[in-house]
Amino acid sequence: MLKEAADFIRRHQEFILISHISPDGDTLGSSLALSIALKNAGKKAEIVCGDPVPDLYLFLPGASSVRKPSEAEASDAVITVDCAALSRAGDGQMLFESAKETLCIDHHRTNAGFADVNFVRRASSAGELIVKLLNELGYPMNREIGICLYAAISTDTGNFAYSGTTPDTFRAMAEIVETGFDLPEANRILFRTVPLRKVRLTSLVLERMQLSRNNAVAVSYADQKDFAACGARGEDSEGIIDAMRDIDTVAAAAFLRECEDGSIRVSLRGKSHVDVSGIASAFDGGGHRLAAGCTLYMEMPEAVRVMTEALQAAYDGTET
Numbered sequence: 263m264l265k266e267a268a269d270f271i272r273r274h275q276e277f278i279l280i281s282h283i284s285p286d287g288d289t290l291g292s293s294l295a296l297s298i299a300l301k302n303a304g305k306k307a308e309i310v311c312g313d314p315v316p317d318l319y320l321f322l323p324g325a326s327s328v329r330k331p332s333e334a335e336a337s338d339a340v341i342t343v344d345c346a347a348l349s350r351a352g353d354g355q356m357l358f359e360s361a362k363e364t365l366c367i368d369h370h371r372t373n374a375g376f377a378d379v380n381f382v383r384r385a386s387s388a389g390e391l392i393v394k395l396l397n398e399l400g401y402p403m404n405r406e407i408g409i410c411l412y413a414a415i416s417t418d419t420g421n422f423a424y425s426g427t428t429p430d431t432f433r434a435m436a437e438i439v440e441t442g443f444d445l446p447e448a449n450r451i452l453f454r455t456v457p458l459r460k461v462r463l464t465s466l467v468l469e470r471m472q473l474s475r476n477n478a479v480a481v482s483y484a485d486q487k488d489f490a491a492c493g494a495r496g497e498d499s500e501g502i503i504d505a506m507r508d509i510d511t512v513a514a515a516a517f518l519r520e521c522e523d524g525s526i527r528v529s530l531r532g533k534s535h536v537d538v539s540g541i542a543s544a545f546d547g548g549g550h551r552l553a554a555g556c557t558l559y560m561e562m563p564e565a566v567r568v569m570t571e572a573l574q575a576a577y578d579g580t581e582t
Contacts, residue, residue, distance in 0.1 A: 267381035268398040270365045271300070274339035278361070281311040281328065282345045283352035284527055284555075286500065287319060287452065289344035291414030292367070292388040294324045296343065298410065299401045310334045312352025316497030321451055322413055323406040331357055338362040342377065344388035346370035346548030349557070367391055369426075372539050372548035386424070386431040389414025393434040408441030409448055420504070421453055426550070460498040463488065467502050467517065474570065477511035479577050481570045483518035483526075485562055496521065499529075507531035514538060514577050516569040518562065526558040526565045532576070541572045 271277075279297055281289040293309045300307040309324070310331045319325055331353040340361035345351055345368060351358055358364055358377075366377035369385040385391050389411045396403060403411070415435060419427045422435075439445060463484060471482035484499060492498075496519065503517040514536040517529045528545070530538035532552045539554045547556025558565045 263381045263383060264394055264398050266379050267365060267367065267395055270339070270341075270363065270379045271305075271395070271399055274305075274363070276306040276337055276339065277308070278334055278337040278340045278354075278357055279307060279309045280331075280340065280342045280345065280351045280354040280358060281309060282342075282350040283312040283557075284496070284500075285311050285313055285315060285319075286344075287417030288387045288389055288414045290315060290319050290325065290328070291322060291410040291412070291417070292392045293328075293343045294322055295389070295392050295403075295407045295410035295414065296341070296367075296395070297324060298407050299396055299399075299403070302404070303399075303401055308334055308337075310354050310357065312354055313496070316495075316500065317457075318452070318455075318497065318500075319413065321448075322410050324410075336360045339365070341365045341367060343367050344369070346373050346554075347546060348376045349546050350548070367395070370548050371550055372543050372554070384426075386426040386428060387415045387418035389418065390431055390434045393437060397437075403437065403441050405441050405443045408438045409443040411438045412443065412445065412448055413452060416449070417452060421449075425552070457498065459492050459494040460501075462492040463494040463498050464502050464505060466492060467499075468505060471506060472566075472570065473512075475513075475574055475577050477509075478513040479570065479573045480506045480509065480512045480515040481518075481566060481573065482506060482516075483520070483562055483566055485520040486522065503529040503531050507533065514573045516573055518558070518565055518569060520562060524559075526560070526562065528556050528558060528565070528569060530554045530556075530569075530573075536573075536576050538573075538576065541569075541576060544572075 297307040364377040506515040532538040542554035542556040545556035
């Protein structure tokens, strides 16, 4: 898979990189790092995303140049980065389907391999795979690539705390830190700075959280009225699901966020034996065993009911 992905890069000169909707640090950091490396190698690369880049990641080199899929011209070579399913490409799916050849770079266990070439491997993050790809290509890393890959890997591993963190993760990070980027400052921006509007939204969501199965299943939501009341944006919902999961009694959690178009983005988390990836896959989503997501197209009360029942069934089917 790695060699095939490198050969894909070698035989093309112009690329479109697709970051997934509701972009996080991994999809953005990985895409930006790969884009910089491709340009340093004399190639052309453009990053598209169906949703705006969250303010949190605008400090990353090149983040302000990420465009909407509708603003990009079609390319013969298209790469999805950190997309567990093609649906995660959002509006970028049209660019993907019109390409002559496609590459998928992803680390999610639910990814069935939807591209012509699939570099899909279990790893801590897509960022870790980008390090392997750049080494295979012989592309050197500089400070700009380093800070992007640090953002990718550190955010997707919960600052190196999640079970997907392996010795390979730290070997990749050693290479990244050697580029000489300002690690303390990057860490401060990513993990030690929280907008007040996000604190208000988090407080509201936690206050209305519904607990069941002896407080083991947690479900909550935020609709457009809630975002307006808090002065919050969609990006401010990132991390709320983790606050729910971190409650000591909770074994499975779901956070539902209403988007401007009326669709509902669902973040799922599980602990121990509760596998939430199957729930996400059932709704054309994907992810990991303990962290997954999907999009629902129904009214919020119905979506809350559906997710509550799905989590309860997943919890009931495990040993406690």
